[in-house]
Amino acid sequence: MSRPHRVRPNKRDFIVEEASRLFYEHGTGVGVDTLTRELGIAKMTLYKHFPTKDELIVACLRHIDDRYRDRLRACTEGDYAPEERILSIFDSLRDWFTTPSFRGCAFINATVELADPDHPAHDAVVEHKQRTREWVAGLVAECGITEVEFIARQIVQLMEGAITTALVENDASAADVARATAAMVLTAGKEK
Numbered sequence: 001m002s003r004p005h006r007v008r009p010n011k012r013d014f015i016v017e018e019a020s021r022l023f024y025e026h027g028t029g030v031g032v033d034t035l036t037r038e039l040g041i042a043k044m045t046l047y048k049h050f051p052t053k054d055e056l057i058v059a060c061l062r063h064i065d066d067r068y069r070d071r072l073r074a075c076t077e078g079d080y081a082p083e084e085r086i087l088s089i090f091d092s093l094r095d096w097f098t099t100p101s102f103r104g105c106a107f108i109n110a111t112v113e114l115a116d117p118d119h120p121a122h123d124a125v126v127e128h129k130q131r132t133r134e135w136v137a138g139l140v141a142e143c144g145i146t147e148v149e150f151i152a153r154q155i156v157q158l159m160e161g162a163i164t165t166a167l168v169e170n171d172a173s174a175a176d177v178a179r180a181t182a183a184m185v186l187t188a189g190k191e192k
Helices: 010-025 032-039 043-049 054-078 082-097 104-114 121-143 146-168 172-191
Strands: none
Touching: 010 043, 010 082, 010 104, 032 043, 032 082, 054 082, 054 104, 054 172, 082 104, 082 121, 082 172, 104 121, 104 146, 121 146, 146 172
């Protein structure tokens, strides 16, 4: 009798997935020795896929961006009114805030840890912020609001503020406060 075939991620994907977790949990200062030991791989394998640690950090940030966006998209799917789709983002954030692995925004963390604006990770952080704003703007446009970009920026800033507050104060209700404020922003945006 043959054993069922398990699909294993390729080595590069495995490295990105696991390094993303380690960087999120412990910061981008995790050294190559720790990475290779924790991942159970040789340095040669790591450097074959990522010639520099900076390249690995960028790949991890892009991976985290994809996962973040997938989670947000999933929470906004369904037969909801457009405003409720936006407000459901804050419900998803609240769920995230209550997980034991919550460590705040990986992109803000990376920006603080890698303070040099010329670091290659800076572009990945900016791309994440822009993509998030563009995605939220698409949702806002469905609400019939005329000042789409301005309202989208407000919603994203509420998201980021909730993430930061939840981390600093260890308080998942920051998502509820941001949700209530977002509802007011959307109502005011429709009245203009």
